[in-house]
Amino acid sequence: MKFKKKIVTLLLLVVAKSGFATLLFFPENQAIYSTREYSQVRLPGSAFQVGVSNDAFDFKGFERVLKMCKKNYTLTQDDKDFLTANDLTFKTYNSLTALNFGSWNWNFRSEFIAFGDLMNLSSNFLTFIFEGNMDAAAMEELKNQNPGNGSETMVFMKSSFVYSKKEPFYIDNLFDFNYLNFVIVPGFNVNVYSPIKYARVETDYFTVTDSSANIQFTRYNSESDEFFSGFGLGLGMGMKVEIENGWLYLSVDDLLASMNYQKIKKERVVIDMNLPGNVNFEDDGNKQTYDENFYDYTVNLDPTVVMGVERYLTNDFSVMVKLKNCDYALDDGVSGGFNYMPNPHWPMQVTLGNGHDGKMFYKLKTGLIFSYFESDIAFFFADGIFTSAKGYGIEADLFKIKF
Numbered sequence: 393m394k395f396k397k398k399i400v401t402l403l404l405l406v407v408a409k410s411g412f413a414t415l416l417f418f419p420e421n422q423a424i425y426s427t428r429e430y431s432q433v434r435l436p437g438s439a440f441q442v443g444v445s446n447d448a449f450d451f452k453g454f455e456r457v458l459k460m461c462k463k464n465y466t467l468t469q470d471d472k473d474f475l476t477a478n479d480l481t482f483k484t485y486n487s488l489t490a491l492n493f494g495s496w497n498w499n500f501r502s503e504f505i506a507f508g509d510l511m512n513l514s515s516n517f518l519t520f521i522f523e524g525n526m527d528a529a530a531m532e533e534l535k536n537q538n539p540g541n542g543s544e545t546m547v548f549m550k551s552s553f554v555y556s557k558k559e560p561f562y563i564d565n566l567f568d569f570n571y572l573n574f575v576i577v578p579g580f581n582v583n584v585y586s587p588i589k590y591a592r593v594e595t596d597y598f599t600v601t602d603s604s605a606n607i608q609f610t611r612y613n614s615e616s617d618e619f620f621s622g623f624g625l626g627l628g629m630g631m632k633v634e635i636e637n638g639w640l641y642l643s644v645d646d647l648l649a650s651m652n653y654q655k656i657k658k659e660r661v662v663i664d665m666n667l668p669g670n671v672n673f674e675d676d677g678n679k680q681t682y683d684e685n686f687y688d689y690t691v692n693l694d695p696t697v698v699m700g701v702e703r704y705l706t707n708d709f710s711v712m713v714k715l716k717n718c719d720y721a722l723d724d725g726v727s728g729g730f731n732y733m734p735n736p737h738w739p740m741q742v743t744l745g746n747g748h749d750g751k752m753f754y755k756l757k758t759g760l761i762f763s764y765f766e767s768d769i770a771f772f773f774a775d776g777i778f779t780s781a782k783g784y785g786i787e788a789d790l791f792k793i794k795f
Contacts, residue, residue, distance in 0.1 A: 415731055415739045415740075415741040415757055415759060415768060417641075417700070417702050417710075417712040417714060417729070417731065417741075418632075418641040418643070418698065418700065418702070418712075418714070420630075420643055420645060420696065420698045420716075420718075421579070421630045421631075421632060421641050421642075421643045421698065422554050422555070422556060422578075422579030422580055422581050422628055422629060422630035422631075422643055422645075423556045423557070423577040423578055423579035423630050423631050423632045423641075423643075424556065424579070424632075425494065425496070425497045425498065425499055425554065425555075425556035425579070426497055426556040426557060426558055426560070426577045426579065426632075428494075428496055428497060428556075429496065430495075430496070430794045430795065431493075431494065431495035431496065431794070431795050432493065432494055432495075432499075432792055432793065432794045432795075433492070433493040433792075433793050434489060434492040434493070434789070434791060434792050434793070435790075435791045435793075436489070436490055436491065437488060437489065437490075438489070438788075438789070438790040438791040438792075439488075439489035439492060439503075439788065439789040439790065440486075440487060440488045440489065440787075440788055441485065441486060441487040441488075441722060441785065441786070441787045441788075442485075442486050442785060442786055443484065443485040443486065443722045443772055443783065443784065443785025443786070444482065444483065444484045444485075444783060444784065444785070445482070445483050445484075445751070445774040445775065445782060445783025445784075446480070446481060446482045446483070446782055446783065447478050447479050447480065447481045447782065448475075448477070448478040448479065448480050448481075448782070449782060450776060450779060450780050450781060450782050451778075451779040451780075451781065451784075452779065453474070456471075456474065457475075467522070472522040472523070475518055475522070476515050476518045476519045476522065477515065478515055479512075479513065479514050479515050480511055480512075480513040480515075480518065481509065481511060481512050481513075482509070482510040482511045483507075483508070483509050483510070483749075483783075484506070484507060484508055484510060484545070485507045485720055485721060485722050485785065486505070486506040486507065487503050487504060487505045487506070487720070488503060488504045489501065489502070489503045490502045490503060490504065490549070491551075494554075496558070497555065497556045497557070497558045498553070498554065498555050498556070499553075499554045500551075500552070500553050500554075501551070501552050501554070502549060502550070502551040502552075503549070503550055503551075504547065504548075504549050504588070505547070505548055505549070505550055505720050506545070506546070506547040506589075507545070507546065507719065507720040508543075508544050508545025508546060508591075509542060509543055509544055509545070510543060510545060511540065511543055512539070512540055512541060512542055512543055513539050513540065514537050514539070516530060516533060516534050516537065517534060517537055517539045520534055520600065520605070521665070524602070524603045525602040525603055531600065531602075534600055535598075535599070535600060537598065538595035538598050539595065539598065539607060540593050540595055540607075540609065541593065541594060541595035541609070542593070542594075543591075543592065543593040544591070544592040544593075545589075545590075545591050545592075546587075546589065546590045546591075546691060547587075547588040547589040547590070548585055548586060548587050548588050548651055548691075549585070549586040549588065549619065550583055550584075550585055551583065551584045551585075551586075552581050552582070552583045552584075552628075553581060553582050554579065554580075554581040555579060555580060555581070556577065556578075556579035557577060557578050557579060560575050560576055560577045560634075561574075561575070561576045561577075561578070562574075562575055563575075563576065574633055574634070575633065575634035576631055576632075576633050576634075577631060577632050577633075577634075578629070578630070578631045579629070579630050579631065580627070580628065580629045580630075581627070581628040581629075581645065582625070582626075582627060582628075583625065583626040583627070583628065583645070583646065583649065584623060584624075584625060584626075585623065585624040585625070585626060585649060585650070585651040585693075586619055586620075586622070586623055586651065587614075587619075587621070587622045587624075587651040587652065587653045587654075587691070588614075588619050589614050590612065590613070590614045590653045590656060590689065590691065591611075591612060591613045591614070592611075592612040593609055593610070593611055593612075594609060594610045594612075595607065595608075595609045596608045596609055596610055596660075597609075603666065604664070604665060604666050605663075605664075605665045606662070606663070606664050606665075607662070607663045607665075608660070608661070608662045608663075609660075609661055610658065610659070610660055610661070611658075611659045611661055612656050612657070612658055612659075612689065613656070613657050613659070614653050614655055614656055614657070615655050615656075615657045615686070621652075621654050622651050622652035622653055622654050623651065624649060624650040624651035624652065625648065625649075626645070626646050626647055626648055626649030626650075626693070627647045627648060628643065628644060628645035628646065628647060628696075629643070629644060629647075630642060630643025630644065630645075630698075631643070635701070635703070636703075637703055637704045637705075638701060638702050638703030638704055638710070639701070639702055640700075640701050641698065641699060641700050641701065641702070642698075642699045643697075643698045643699070644695055644696065644697050644698075645695065645696040645698075646693045646694070646695050646696045647695055649692065649693040649695075650690055650691060650692045650693065651690070651691055652688055652689070652690045652691075653688065653689045653690075653691065654688050655686060656686065656687055656688065656689045657685075657686055658685050658686070658687060693719060694717075694719055695717075696716075696717065696718040696719070696721075697715075697716070697717045697718075698714065698715070698716045698717075698718075699714075699715050700712055700713050700714035700715060700716075701713055702731075708732065708733035708734070709730065709731065709732050709733075710730065710731045711728070711729070711730045711731075712728065712729055712730070712731075713727075713728045714726070714727045714728070714729075714745075717748070722753070722755075722772050722785045722787065723743065723745060723753065723755060723772075724747055724748055725745050725746050725747035725748050725753070726745060726746050727743050727744060727745025727746070727753075728743070728744060728745070729741060729742050729743035729744060729755075730742055736761070737760055737761055737762060738758070738759075738760065738761075739758065739759055739761060739768075740757070740758050741755075741756075741757040741758070741770070742754075742755070742756060742757075743755040743756075743757070747774070751774050751775040751782075751783070752774070752775060752776075753772065753773065753774045753775075753783070754772070754773045754774075754777050755770050755771070755772050755773075755787075756770065756771050757769070757770035757771075757787075758770075759789075763794065764793065764794050764795065765791075765792065765793060765794065766789070766792040766794065767789065767790050767791060767792065768788070768789050769786070769787070769788045769789075769790070770786070770787040770788070771784075771785070771786055772784065772785030772786065772787065773785075
């Protein structure tokens with residue numbers, strides 16, 4: 393009975409007061425903790441991001457491909473036409489928080505990050521696999537393609553210490569103009585990167601005849617977990633500037649970021665295919681691997697740059713415009729959206745954007761906010777929405793305890 397009473401007391405504390413927060417449009421900014429007046433901790437694994445996008449299939453298309461992958465399934469001509477209608481390129485973005493805690497104006501976060509371009513097969517190349525000989529123009533174009541070239545994926549851990557200055561800088565009468573007054577809140581972060589897994593494919597040679605193909609490529613793959621080696625450092629800084637009824641945000645992260653994968657296996661692979669017909673890439677009869685060796689490889693991350701503005705039109709409604717350039721984020725690109733608080737505990741956020749790959753994306757986010765507890769979840773769609781989308785993602789921060 394005492395345990396039940398404690399649980400009831402905890403729930404009452406959680407819902408006792410109104411929340412005074414909203415869903416953040418700029419969680420990357422290092423100055424966001426300047427006004428935080430509490431400590432917080434997240435349960436390990438309760439914050440994550442999972443996403444994948446492609447150029448070929450929507451939700452129904454994925455279902456159809458899964459049916460094709462069943463044992464003893466024979467492709468029909470309609471299946472082949474479906475598979476060759478578009479290029480096959482897949483991208484994935486994933487993260488999982490291991491530690492996240494902080495107090496007032498500082499915070500520490502450690503998360504696993506995995507992202508990459510998984511495949512790059514043109515529709516012409518797929519047509520050649522299924523049909524063999526094509527017309528002269530298509531065959532000539534095919535000779536200039538490098539199937540699979542540039543496929544790359546990596547997994548690493550990023551640990552960040554973030555500090556926001558509590559007291560802002562006040563800049564009055566800038567350049568002697570009375571109306572140019574600024575309130576600037578700065579922040580900075582220090583990152584530690586630890587490599588875990590890495591893989592890449594580089595197509596070295598590709599030649600075709602009427603019914604055969606020869607592909608030679610170099611494959612790089614980390615042979616073992618490198619979590620305790622190859623550490624790298626990076627820096628970040630940001631600021632928010634007060635404007636009328638809102639804030640201007642600017643931040644940069646992953647400056648000088650690098651990590652060293654120390655056990656990369658380098659393999660030279662040759663694949664000979666006789667077409668048309670089913671191709672078994674794992675068959676020793678048409679695949680040769682040679683020139684195996686190990687070496688070190690240093691990965692340099694591009695800086696993550698985020699800028700934008702958020703303006704409150706009413707106390708419970710704000711709008712934003714955002715530009716984000718990041719290698720490993722779902723919402724990479726130009727976007728706009730709004731926050732709305734229909735009541736103090738239930739925020740809603742809608743974002744519409746255009747990614748750097750030229751695809752439109754949509755994010756719908758909601759959550760619960762109380763004085764001692766917060767939770768939010770977002771659904772991401774790329775190149776369409778709901779079942780018509782060609783990319784899906786989910787972001788969640790399920791259990792943040794405040795005290």
